[in-house]
C-alpha cells in the first residue's frame with residue numbers, strides 16, 4: 168500500500184480530479200445500477216479469490232507436514248482438499264475475468280456513444296480542427312483511448328482492491344507464522360516481533376521506490392508514442408484519399424520522405440521506450456527472481472532452529488510471497504499505471520478541447536430566426552482566426568425565390584460568408600436572421616460522397632421523406648447522369664469513381680430530390696462546361712421556382728442566373744448590385 172501512496176503522491180490532485188470526472192459520467196449515468204450490480208458481483212468474486220488463496224496457504228502447512236511425517240492418509244486427504252479448492256478457484260477465476268470484461272465492454276460502449284455524440288454535436292468535429300490544432304487525431308481518442316481507459320481503470324482498481332485484501336489477510340497470517348526474531352544489538356538482545364512482515368514491507372517499499380525512479384519517463388514516452396503512431400497512420404490514410412492527385416503530380420518521393428519523417432518519430436521514440444523499458448526490466452525481473460528465494464532464506468533460521476516444520480516453512484514462504492505480491496502491485500503494474508496516466512491526460516485534453524469549441528468565441532454573430540421567409544444579414548463582420556477582418560458591416564436580405572451571386576477574387580471570403588450563414592464559422596459578429604423551420608441545403612464545391620450504394624450517396628445525409636427510385640432516376644436524367652441510373656444498388660467509393668463534374672451533378676440531383684427552400688452553392692458548377700452549367704441552373708429555376716439561391720462563383724456566365732450580385736474585395740469592402 169505504502170508503495171501505492173508513494174506513487175500516487177506523484178500524480179497531482181488535478182489529475183485525480185480529471186480522472187474522477189471521466190469515470191463519474193458512466194457510474195452516475197442511467198446505466199449505473201446495472202454497472203454497480205455487475206461490479207458488486209466482480210468484487211465478491213475478487214474477495215472469494217483471496218479467501219481461497221488463504222485456504223490454499225493453510226493447506227500448504229497441512230500437505231508438507233504430511234510429507235515430512237510420511238503420513239499417507241493425511242497426504243491423500245490433503246490432496247482431496249486441494250482438488251476441491253482448485254476446482255472452486257478455477258470457477259472463480261473464469262467468471263472473475265469474464266464478468267470484468269463484460270463490465271469493460273458495457274462501459275466502453277456507453278463512453279463511445281457519449282463521446283461520439285459530443286464530437287458530432289454542434290459541428291464540434293469541424294470546429295475542433297478550425298479552432299484548436301492541438302487536438303491531434305480525435306479518431307484515436309474515441310477508438311483507442313476509450314478502450315484503454317476502461318480496460319486499465321478496471322484492471323488497476325480491481326487489482327488494487329485485491330492487493331489490499333490480500334495484504335490484510337496475509338500480513339495477519341505472516342505475523343502469526345513469523346514469530347519473534349532475536350538479534351544481538353550493541354551487546355544486548357533485540358527482539359523483533361512479526362519480523363517477516365517487516366522484511367516483506369521493506370522489500371516491497373524499496374522495490375516500488377526504485378521502479379518509480381526508473382519508470383517515470385515512460386509516462387511521457389508512451390504518450391508520445393501513441394501520438395506519433397497516429398500521425399504516421401494518418402499520413403498513410405491521406406495518401407490513400409488523395410492518391411490520384413499525388414499520382415498526377417508524381418509526388419511519391421515527397422510522400423515517401425514525409426512518411427519516413429513521421430515513421431522516424433515513431434522509431435526514435437520507440438528506441439527511447441526500449442531503453443527505458445530495458446532498465447526497468449533489468450530491475451523488475453531481478454526483483455521478481457529474488458522474491459522466489461528471499462522468503463525461504465528469511466524463514467530458514469526458524470526452520471533450522473526447529474521452531475517450525477517443513478509445512479510451516481513453505482506456508483511462510485507462500486504467505487511472504489502473497490504479502491510481497493500485494494505490496495508489489497504498483498511495481499508490477501507500473502507500466503500500466505504509466506500508460507493509464509497518458510490515456511487520462513489525452514482524454515482530458517480532448518474533452519477540454521471539445522468543451523472549448525462548443526462555445527463560440529465572444530463576441531460572435533447572433534443567429535436568430537424569423538417567422539417570415541426572409542434571410543436578413545445586418546452589420547455582419549467576418550474575421551479570420553488570427554483576427555484579420557475580411558468582411559465589414561455587411562447588410563443584405565433575400566426573400567423566397569430570389570437569387571444572389573457572391574463574387575470576388577480568390578481568398579476574398581466568399582466561402583467563409585457561406586460558412587458564417589450556415590453557423591459553421593465562429594469568428595463573426597452581427598446579426599443573421601434565418602426563416603424559422605427553413606429547409607436549407609448547402610452544396611460545397613467538392614461534394615461529400617459517403618461510402619455505400621449510389622442511392623445512399625444521392626440521398627445523403629438521409630431523406631426527410633420517402634423517395635421512390637423513379638423520382639431519383641428522373642432527377643438523374645435531368646442532371647445528365649443517365650448512365651448511372653441502373654447502378655443505384657452498387658456499392659463503391661464513389662468519390663474515386665466519378666469525375667469532379669459528375670460529382671457536382673450528383674449534388675444537383677440531391678438538390679432536386681431534397682427540394683430545399685434555401686439553396687447555398689459554393690462553386691457548385693466550377694468543374695462543369697458552360698452549356699451544362701446553363702442546363703443545370705435553368706433546371707433549378709424550373710423545378711424549384713420558390714427556392715432562394717445563394718451561389719458563390721467566379722464565372723461571369725453565372726450573372727444571368729441571378730438577380731443580385733454581392734462582390735467582395737477581401738479587405739472587408741463589399742458591393743451589392745441588382746443584375
Ligand SMILES: Nc1ncnc2c1ncn2[C@@H]1O[C@H](COP(=O)(O)OP(=O)(O)OP(=O)(O)O)[C@@H](O)[C@H]1O
Pocket residue numbers: 297551552557575576577578579580581582583584
Ligand atoms: N480554417 C481556416 N483557418 C484560417 N484561415 C482560413 C480558414 N479557412 C479559410 N481561411 C482563410 O480565409 C480567407 C477566405 O477564404 P475563403 O475560402 O472564404 O475564400 P474564397 O473567396 O472562397 O476563395 P476561393 O475563391 O479561392 O474559393 C482566405 O485567406 C483563407 O486562407
